[in-house]
Amino acid sequence: MAIAELPLPIARYHAPRRSRRAWSRAGLGLLLPAALLAFWAVGTAYRLFPPQVLPPPSLVWDSAVDTFRSGKLLSYAAISFYRVVVGFVIGAGVGLVLGVAMGLSRTVDDYVRPLFTAIAQVPNLGWIPLLVLLLGIGETLKLTIIAKAAFIPMVLNTADGIRRVSPQLLEVARSFRFSNSQLLRLVVLPAAVPSIFTGFRYGLAKAWTALVAVELLAASEGLGYLLVWGRQMFWMDLVIFAIIIIGVIGFAMDFCLTRAETYLQRWRTEPEQ
Amino acid sequence: MSRALDRRRWTRFRRGVTLPVLLIALWFFATHAGLVDSRLLPPIEAVLRAGRVEWTEGALLQNLEASLFRNLAGFAIGSTLGLAFGMALGISPLIEKLCGPLFHGLRQVALLAWVPLICMWLGLGEASKIAFIAIAAFVPVALNTYQGARAAPPQLLEVSRVLLLSPRQMFRRVYLPAALPSVVTGIHLALIYSWLATIGAEYFMALGPGLGGLILAGRDRFEMDLVILGVFILGLVGFALNLIAQFAAGRLLRWE
Numbered sequence: 001m002a003i004a005e006l007p008l009p010i011a012r013y014h015a016p017r018r019s020r021r022a023w024s025r026a027g028l029g030l031l032l033p034a035a036l037l038a039f040w041a042v043g044t045a046y047r048l049f050p051p052q053v054l055p056p057p058s059l060v061w062d063s064a065v066d067t068f069r070s071g072k073l074l075s076y077a078a079i080s081f082y083r084v085v086v087g088f089v090i091g092a093g094v095g096l097v098l099g100v101a102m103g104l105s106r107t108v109d110d111y112v113r114p115l116f117t118a119i120a121q122v123p124n125l126g127w128i129p130l131l132v133l134l135l136g137i138g139e140t141l142k143l144t145i146i147a148k149a150a151f152i153p154m155v156l157n158t159a160d161g162i163r164r165v166s167p168q169l170l171e172v173a174r175s176f177r178f179s180n181s182q183l184l185r186l187v188v189l190p191a192a193v194p195s196i197f198t199g200f201r202y203g204l205a206k207a208w209t210a211l212v213a214v215e216l217l218a219a220s221e222g223l224g225y226l227l228v229w230g231r232q233m234f235w236m237d238l239v240i241f242a243i244i245i246i247g248v249i250g251f252a253m254d255f256c257l258t259r260a261e262t263y264l265q266r267w268r269t270e271p272e273q
Numbered sequence: 274m275s276r277a278l279d280r281r282r283w284t285r286f287r288r289g290v291t292l293p294v295l296l297i298a299l300w301f302f303a304t305h306a307g308l309v310d311s312r313l314l315p316p317i318e319a320v321l322r323a324g325r326v327e328w329t330e331g332a333l334l335q336n337l338e339a340s341l342f343r344n345l346a347g348f349a350i351g352s353t354l355g356l357a358f359g360m361a362l363g364i365s366p367l368i369e370k371l372c373g374p375l376f377h378g379l380r381q382v383a384l385l386a387w388v389p390l391i392c393m394w395l396g397l398g399e400a401s402k403i404a405f406i407a408i409a410a411f412v413p414v415a416l417n418t419y420q421g422a423r424a425a426p427p428q429l430l431e432v433s434r435v436l437l438l439s440p441r442q443m444f445r446r447v448y449l450p451a452a453l454p455s456v457v458t459g460i461h462l463a464l465i466y467s468w469l470a471t472i473g474a475e476y477f478m479a480l481g482p483g484l485g486g487l488i489l490a491g492r493d494r495f496e497m498d499l500v501i502l503g504v505f506i507l508g509l510v511g512f513a514l515n516l517i518a519q520f521a522a523g524r525l526l527r528w529e
Contacts, residue, residue, distance in 0.1 A: 028367075029374035036375075053394060110288035118293070121515065122508035123469035125476060125485075129492040130500050134313060212383040217476065224386075231389035239389045247382035254381065 055237040060244075063237040067226075077249070080211055080222040083139075087146025088207040092200060095151040099158025099199070103192070104184075109159065120152045124210050128217055137218040142211070149210035153202035161195020162188055197261045204257060208250050223249075315498040320505075323498040332482060337506065339482040340471055343399070347406025348467040352460055354407070355414030359459070362415070363422025364448055380412045384470065388477045399481065402474035409470030410463035417459025421452030457525055461518040468511050484510075 037057060043049055044056035051059070067073040102109040128145060135141045165188050173187045215224020223246055230238030297317070303309050304316035311319075327333035361368045362376070387408060395401035429447050438446065475485025484503060491499030 026374075028370040032371050032375050033378070107288065110285045111292055114289035115292045115296075118508060118512075121511040122504055123465075123472050123511060125469060125472045126488070126504050126507040128476075129488045130504050133492060133495065133497055133500060209383040209385065212385045213473065216385055216388065227386060227389045231392065234393070236393060239393065243382055243386045243390060246386045247378065250383055251378070251381040 052234060052236060055240070059237040060240050063235065064241045067238070067241065072226075073245070076221055076223050076226055077245070080215065080224070081249075083142050083222065084146060084204075084207050084211050087143045087211070088150045088204055090143065091147030091150030091207065092154045092203050094147070095154025095199070095203065096158055096196070098151075099155040099196075100162060100189075102155065102159040103162025104188070116155065120156075124149050124206070125213055128214060132218060141218060142214045145214045146207045146210045149206040150203035153206055154196075154199040157195045157199030157202065158192065161192035161199075164195070165191040193265065197257075197265075201254065201257050201261075204253055205250070208246075208253065212246060312495065313497060315501070319498040320501050323496070323502050327487075327499070327502065333487070333506075336482045336484050336487050337510075340475065340484040341510070343402055343474070343483065344406060344467055344471040347403045347470065348410045348463060350403065351407035351410030351467065352414040352463045355411040355459070355463070356418050356456065358411075359415040359418025359456075360422055360444075360448065360452070362419040363425075363452065364444070369419075369423075376415065380416065384409055384412075384466070385473055385477075388473065392478060397478040397480045402471075402478055405474045405478075406467050406470040410467040413462035413466055414456070414459040417455040417462070418452055421455030421459075422448050424455075425451035454526055457522045461515075461522060464514045464518045465511070468514055472507060 040054070041057050044051065044054060064073075098112070102112060124145065127148065128141075131141055131144055135144060169187050169191060170183075173183050178186065211222075212224045212227075215222040216228055219225045219228075223242060226242040226245075227239060230236070230242060300314070301317055304311060304314060324333075358372075358376075362372060363369070387405060391401045391405050391408075395404055425448050429451070430443075433443050433447050471483075472485045475483040476489060479486055479489055484506060488500055488503035488507075491497070491503060
């Protein structure tokens with residue numbers, strides 16, 4: 001049975017229209033950052049802060065341009081991006097499978113849950129020294145840490161989403177005599193999609209944080225290393241620029257996933273109570 | 274009924290301990306049969322011995338105390354500020370419009386990326402560690418409080434306006450109860466994040482006692498037993514904090 005044969009409620013998705021109010025809102029929102037920037041510029045121009053502590057915005061801009069021109073920014077960003085994507089795909093993939101298994105089967109959940117909880121209790125950073133000794137400081141270490149970071153929220157949210165599939169739907173499916181694979185494909189997984197997506201988003205955010213952590217501790221290239229390098233050289237402008245870049249990429253990834261989520265779930269309506 | 278429940282609980286317990294017990298048995302067997310390099314995976318007794326040595330003559334307790342104190346100080350500062358900021362953001366549309374975008378922008382920065390900046394501004398001492406932990410606790414509390422307060426039912430707001438409640442009464446009777454469940458979630462998250470941040474602070478600003486320092490020392494001296502012990506204690510403390518948060522959440526939200 002194809003998905004199209006199921007009479008799914010279809011909701012028209014209206015893209016929010018940009019109105020004048022939205023623009024005035026954006027203007028107000030920019031006020032404070034602009035004021036801070038102005039204060040920063042004026043403060044450094046009048047030497048309120050020593051430049052080693054807070055370099056003027058122009059210097060940060062210059063170092064941004066320099067890093068970009070030398071090609072370092074792109075190559076570092078590419079390396080970091082590659083690490084996050086590979087680690088995330090491994091971690092989220094394994095997490096998805098385990099989460100589905102834990103959600104579907106009480107037995108699996110009973111067996112795995114306590115050990116899983118115990119592993120999840122130790123903060124990600126705690127594993128790094130242990131894994132450094134076991135795996136060295138190569139690429140394996142980075143991918144393992146990132147995968148583990150993505151793995152935990154993925155498992156939790158997937159299992160939770162599957163567990164909470166509405167009993168009415170299951171009942172209907174049972175009275176239609178769905179086979180197990182139909183049940184999984186047509187009822188359980190679609191109903192769990194929002195939770196799985198939450199897991200994706202958290203997993204990606206965690207993976208990004210883990211990337212920064214592991215690159216700060218053990219790397220010789222990548223965006224996190226840019227921070228280490230700037231700190232060692234006492235180039236505050238580079239440090240500030242690296243923080244901005246890390247924030248922007250984190251934001252962009254979250255934004256894209258949110259958009260993808262809305263798009264993929266445009267067929268959903270609110271379930272009736 | 275209760276018998277069935279007991280049996281169910283027993284099954285769950287039996288199944289739950291299976292994997293950990295198997296792993297520990299495997300660990301024991303592998304180290305004693307000489308299957309693994311004992312420098313990479315020391316036998317269990319070595320870890321226990323390291324624990325005893327650190328406890329009696331080392332400074333395990335002192336390290337733990339320093340870490341916990343730091344953690345709680347940063348957590349208290351961060352979550353209090355987060356609560357106030359989140360409430361202001363949730364209640365006043367003007368403040369939301371002014372500060373919202375900046376807040377949402379800054380919270381995208383991965384937590385640890387702040388470390389170099391904080392180090393350069395505040396040095397490697399206690400102040401910068403606590404500041405870092407406070408940031409970690411601030412973000413989830415502020416975000417959840419904001420969302421909770423904004424979700425205050427409009428009907429109640431209308432009624433309270435009709436009844437001419439003072440701003441203080443509005444806060445106490447409408448906003449606070451409406452936001453409380455998500456505030457509790459935020460504080461729970463903040464406890465977890467601040468513990469992570471404590472470890473991070475101790476890794477990157479390795480000065481003075483702390484559990485992170487203990488683990489790093491173990492790594493530098495290649496004493497795997499010390500590292501495993503440290504990771505184990507990290508997990509234990511995280512678990513305890515989680516338990517306290519869950520208990521507190523249950524108490525605070527018992528009217529739900």
